[in-house]
Structures are given as structure tokens and as C-alpha cells.
Amino acid sequence: MEGTEMPVVIKEYIAEERVLDRALAYPKIRLMGSKYRLLPWIYDIMSRLRFSTALDAFSGSGVVSYLLKSMGKTVTTNDYLSFAFNVGNGVIANQGQLLSRPDVMLLTEPNAKREMFCEKTFGGIFFSPEDLRFLDNTWANLSQFSATKRSLAIAAMVRASLKKQPRGVFTVANDRSANYDDGRRDLKLTLKELFLESVDAFNAVIYEDQRPHRALVGDAFDAPQGAELVYLDPPYVPRRDDNCYIKRYHFVEGLSTYWRGAEIIESSRVKKLRKRFTPFSYRKTALAAFDGMFARYRDSILVLSYSSNGYPDLNILVDLMARYKHRVSVYEHKHRYHFGTHSAVQDERVVVQEYLLVGTD
Numbered sequence: 001m002e003g004t005e006m007p008v009v010i011k012e013y014i015a016e017e018r019v020l021d022r023a024l025a026y027p028k029i030r031l032m033g034s035k036y037r038l039l040p041w042i043y044d045i046m047s048r049l050r051f052s053t054a055l056d057a058f059s060g061s062g063v064v065s066y067l068l069k070s071m072g073k074t075v076t077t078n079d080y081l082s083f084a085f086n087v088g089n090g091v092i093a094n095q096g097q098l099l100s101r102p103d104v105m106l107l108t109e110p111n112a113k114r115e116m117f118c119e120k121t122f123g124g125i126f127f128s129p130e131d132l133r134f135l136d137n138t139w140a141n142l143s144q145f146s147a148t149k150r151s152l153a154i155a156a157m158v159r160a161s162l163k164k165q166p167r168g169v170f171t172v173a174n175d176r177s178a179n180y181d182d183g184r185r186d187l188k189l190t191l192k193e194l195f196l197e198s199v200d201a202f203n204a205v206i207y208e209d210q211r212p213h214r215a216l217v218g219d220a221f222d223a224p225q226g227a228e229l230v231y232l233d234p235p236y237v238p239r240r241d242d243n244c245y246i247k248r249y250h251f252v253e254g255l256s257t258y259w260r261g262a263e264i265i266e267s268s269r270v271k272k273l274r275k276r277f278t279p280f281s282y283r284k285t286a287l288a289a290f291d292g293m294f295a296r297y298r299d300s301i302l303v304l305s306y307s308s309n310g311y312p313d314l315n316i317l318v319d320l321m322a323r324y325k326h327r328v329s330v331y332e333h334k335h336r337y338h339f340g341t342h343s344a345v346q347d348e349r350v351v352v353q354e355y356l357l358v359g360t361d
């Protein structure tokens with residue numbers, strides 16, 4: 001081997017290590033179906049594919065979009081939930097606009113003109129009056145900032161709220177359930193303290209790369225075509241229970257627009273928002289939805305995340321994707337969900353097989 005070749009190989013290897021390290025530094029956001037734990041595996045597979053632009057059509061916590069950005073790709077994040085958009089806009093598409101100490105002081109400064117929506121609506125339902133006041137107050141101060149910084153501050157409020165809320169979901173008022181062990185430290189902190197921590201955590205991973213990333217909010221069926229790779233991670237039809245994101249996360253979804261234009265179901269104890277339909281959640285509509293999604297993005301490399309406890313079965317999805325792509329590869333990964341449960345019924349659901357279906361050519 002020529003003496004000059006060796007350093008190049010070493011350099012590439014180190015660069016790849018850094019990609020994953022950088023992606024894994026992404027702050028954890030408690031969201032059902034987040035692929036944070038699967039990131040090394042997803043990275044391993046995606047790094048074998050040749051592409052420079054990517055659409056993350058169901059971006060959720062944004063962790064896969066951030067992996068793609070870390071890999072040097074130009075990323076479009078998309079989700080139909082507004083809080084996911086704010087994470088995409090404030091953290092991933094953001095070209096280096098951090099929330100500085102003076103910014104944070106401005107954001108948290110008492111504002112006599114604040115509306116009291118959170119305090120009035122959610123008092124006695126979620127959080128302490130002090131925490132709710134903090135959210136009202138911070139919202140009142142947001143207008144002084146650029147759109148990117150506003151999104152970043154909203155993302156930090158959302159992450160803080162998810163951390164503080166028992167089990168990370170907003171289905172039960174004043175949830176005093178003793179069955180969780182995942183947030184005791186967070187429960188003792190105020191929302192303001194958790195917000196400040198989240199600002200630091202996001203600031204630490206935001207960086208400028210001069211690429212024209214975009215963050216969108218909308219249905220995956222309306223997201224732009226044309227990316228060289230499209231990553232699809234829709235909700236799956238659950239075997240039991242349901243998987244409604246609005247039911248679990250209505251509070252942070254409302255918070256991300258300060259409930260402007262939001263339709264609260266007044267009769268609900270937790271003041272939840274009206275459910276948002278997605279065809280991926282129902283047996284009757286899921287198959288056609290996958291078909292429509294593959295057809296829409298047929299000119300891109302397709303990467304679909306899927307798991308063994310979903311519907312339809314894997315071979316059906318492979319056949320469906322094969323209608324649009326000449327080559328469909330299936331990668332498997334055993335993934336253990338840490339829901340901290342002891343019941344035999346739920347244990348069944350703890351270990352699931354995760355799949356990545358990759359359609360090329």
C-alpha cells in the first residue's frame with residue numbers, strides 16, 4: 001500500500017465515529033416511538049446508502065433528522081404536530097442561533113402583560129401554579145425573538161414539560177402513579193429549572209453547517225417530494241390500546257402554539273385537544289396509507305422503520321414496497337422497550353423486533 005493512503009483511511013474512520021457521537025449527544029425527548037436507542041443501528045444502515053438530501057416525514061423528537069444532519073445531509077423535518085416542528089426548526093434547521101444568558105434572562109423576566117391561559121386552564125390538572133405561571137410568562141416574552149429562537153425556546157419548554165410530567169404523558173390529571181421510576185429527579189425540579197437545563201442541552205448540539213435544512217409542519221402526504229432519501233417512521237396500528245399522540249401529548253402540542261386556534265374538548269378532565277386522524281393508526285386504512293406513501297416517494301430511496309408488534313405483517317409491507325422499488329432489503333434488530341412494567345401481559349410487548357425496510361433502485 002502506498003504510504004500516502006493510510007492517513008486518509010484513518011481520518012475517515014475517526015470522522016465516522018464522530019458522526020455517531022455527535023448524533024448521540026442529541027438531548028433525549030420523551031416521545032412514544034422515539035428512535036434514540038436505535039440510532040447506532042440506523043446510522044450503520046444509512047451510512048451504506050448514497051444520498052445527500054433527506055426528508056424525515058414523521059420526525060417526532062427529531063433525533064433521526066439530527067443523525068442525518070450529523071451525517072452531512074441536507075434535511076427536511078416534517079411532522080403534523082406543531083411541537084415536533086418547533087424542535088425541527090429550533091434545533092435541527094437552526095444555523096447556530098443559540099439562546100444566550102441575556103436571552104434567557106429576557107425570556108424569564110416577569111411580564112405583567114402575560115396571559116394566564118395555562119394557570120387558568122390547567123391549574124389543579126397538571127403542574128404547580130408556579131410552573132404554569134412560568135409557562136404563561138415565558139410565552140409572553142417570546143415575541144421579542146427571531147422565529148428560530150422562538151422555536152428553540154418552545155422546544156425547551158416542551159422538553160421540560162415532558163420531563164416533569166409523570167410518565168411523560170398527559171392522559172391523567174394529577175397523576176400520582178407510583179409505578180414509574182424514570183423521572184424522580186425531574187419531578188423535584190421546577191419547570192423553570194428543567195427549561196434552563198433544556199436550553200443548555202439544545203444549545204450544546206446546535207451548529208452551523210451552511211446547508212439549507214428546513215422544518216415543516218403538515219401531513220406526510222403533503223410533504224415535498226424530491227429528497228434523495230425519505231425516512232418513514234409512522235405510528236403503527238397497535239395490537240391493543242391505542243397510539244394516539246394527541247391523547248398523550250395534547251398539553252405540549254397546545255403549548256407550542258399557546259393553544260391559538262386549538263380545539264379543546266371542554267368535557268375532558270385533562271382539557272385535551274381533538275384527536276388528529278392519521279390513516280396509519282387503523283387496520284382499515286393502514287395498508288392503503290403505506291401504499292400511498294411508497295407511491296408518493298417512489299423516486300427516492302425509501303427507508304421505513306417498522307416493528308414486529310405493528311400491523312400489517314412484515315412480508316406484506318415488503319411486497320408493497322416492492323411494487324415501487326426493485327430492491328427491498330430488510331434489516332432486523334431486537335429492541336427492548338423500557339416501560340418498567342412487571343405484569344406478564346405487558347412483558348409480551350417489551351421485546352419487539354425492529355425492522356428497517358430499505359427500498360432502492
Ligand SMILES: C[S@@+](CC[C@H](N)C(=O)[O-])C[C@H]1O[C@@H](n2cnc3c(N)ncnc32)[C@H](O)[C@@H]1O
Nearest residue numbers: 033034035058059060061079080219220233278
Ligand atoms: C413513531 S413517531 C416518529 C418518531 C421519530 N422518528 C423519533 O425518532 O422521534 C410518529 C410520528 O408521526 C407523526 N404523525 C402521525 N401521523 C402523521 C401524518 N399523517 N403526517 C405527519 N406526521 C404524522 C406523529 O406526530 C409522531 O410524531
